[in-house]
Amino acid sequence: MSAFAGTGTLTRLALRRDRLMLPLWALVVGGMVASGAGSLEALYDTPAKRARLAASMTANSSMRSLYGPVFGDSTGALVAWRFATFAAVLAAVMSLVIVVRHTREEEETGRQEMLSAARVGRRAPLTAALLTALVANTAVTLIITAGLSGEGTAGAFALGLAVGGTGMVFATLTAIVAQLTESARLAKGLTAALLGLAFALRAAGDAGGSTAPTWASPIGWAQHVRAFAGERWWVPLLMAGAVAAQGAVAYALSARRDVGMSFLPARPGPASGRIASAGGLAWRLQRAGLLGWTAGFLVAGLVFGGMVEGASDLVGDNEQARRIFERMGGQAGLEDAFLSTMTGLFGMVAALYAVGSVLRLHGEETSQRAEPVLAGAVGRLRWAAGHLVIAFGGAAAPMVAAAAGLTLAYGRDGGPILGAALAQLPAVWVLGGLAVLLHGAFPGAAPAAWGVAGLCLALGWIGPALDLPGAVLNLSPYGHLPKLPGTEMGWAPLLVLTALAGALVAAGLAGLRRRDLLT
Secondary structure (H helix, E strand, O other): OOOOOOHHHHHHHHHHHOOOHHHHHHHHHHHHHHOHHHHHHHHOOOHHHHHHHHHHHHHOHHHHHHHOOOOOOOHHHHHHHHHHHHHHHHHHHHHHHHHHHHOHHHHHHOHHHHHHOOOOOOOHHHHHHHHHHHHHHHHHHHHHHHHHHHHOHHHHHHHHHHHHHHHHHHHHHHHHHHHHOOOHHHHHHHHHHHHHHHHHHHHHHHHHOOHHHHHOOHHHHHHOOOOOOOOOOHHHHHHHHHHHHHHHHHHHHHOOOOOOOOOOOOOOOOOOOOOOOHHHHHHHHHHHHHHHHHHHHHHHHHHHHOOHHHHHHHHOOOHHHHHHHHHHHOOOOHHHHHHHHHHHHHHHHHHHHHHHHHOHHHHHHHOOOHHHHHOOOOOHHHHHHHHHHHHHHHOHHHHHHHHHHHHHHHOOOHHHHHHHHHOOHHHHHHHHHHHHHHHHHOHHHOOHHHHHHHHHHHHHHHOOOOOOOHHHHOOOHHHHOOOOOOOOOOHHHHHHHHHHHHHHHHHHHHHHHHOOOOO
16 A cells, blocks of 8 residues: 555545635735735835835834845835735744644544554655645735735745745644654644744844844745845745755654654653642643743733834834824824734734633543543533633733833833733633633534634734724724723723623533533
């Protein structure tokens, strides 16, 4: 039997399982880049304005660390500068999730062992996972190319290749990590740490004007394709070489281990247990994730805090850009509006932590690890409460860390910034409550909570720039929050959102109490 036997069947199965997630990811990542041309064209509608923006961004080290250098002053080049880095990061995250889902998670749950008993070759599961990632990244490439072709077909295709190629580099890197680790959670965590390191290397190189750290990062490769600014077609070939080399390593490692095993086995626990409650178990399972999110928000707060005083340089005398910041951050001074925008973005990203933490319940059920816990004296509500306390209470820790980073880097009174950060929590809790409702009452639809959180992030991030109507922006709970700092605190929407979150949690727990466990 061929080592690749069954690859087509497994690929079709993976695409069917991800039939909702993959189109959503591709549309969010590709659509974000494709929509950038219209918003930038509206803001900087003359060559002189675009040239001033390019010059000011080149001189601003904080902006270079965040977005990278500006290689041209055309609309297409500014789109590549503004969106290439973050689109590449999102494509990497998408690829990470896909590959772990169809390799290590399948082995961890025992499904891969069952499939391997049929006519499935040894290399078929890994190949199917990588082909699924290839389909997703190809879709992103095509969406970007089609959406920006009006700015120049060659530049649009180059930018699409830069984003999709970065996704495939991290897909094969994830494939290697999945062979080394024994759990899907650890595989995701290690690959995410490598992604963070790649972003940090690129940011350090761009901020300091040194190209060596940038070229050491695949994220830096994406921006150095130089789409719409004298494309470097050999950089996508560099990405293809990295994909081939990493894929070969992943296949070599896969051939040398048994299904379910790893090269870095988990460390044995103590002979006698030290976890005395369901809440203690939940903390043990989720503490590493919470600490990682908190540290990441602190670093991001330091980066954004250093940009606050440069907000005026970013906007200059462009009234349209000023209106966008004020629409996102309120009608206060520009620096307060910038801080309000940043705390709002932190709040939207914190919802991803809350949703992921809540859906850990879903993962514990589907992997059948919840069943032995519930077979004892632990009731369903007490078991769920341990995870929900960490999801909802823990969401405050990253927001406090982000406020601390903003305060330290900006150097002003931290009280208003902390208040602005904590004011985001009711909206975070609403999205977390929706995840509880879906898991408890409609467990088959629980992963849809990711899509809702992603939609709210997209509305808050690009909605004001696209001048979407207020009724559309208010579909997100974040559209009802007071724009702090710089405006008066409005307690009514915070109380209403908190009550809504409580109702969603109560309904979800009622559903969990009445239904059968997932198997």
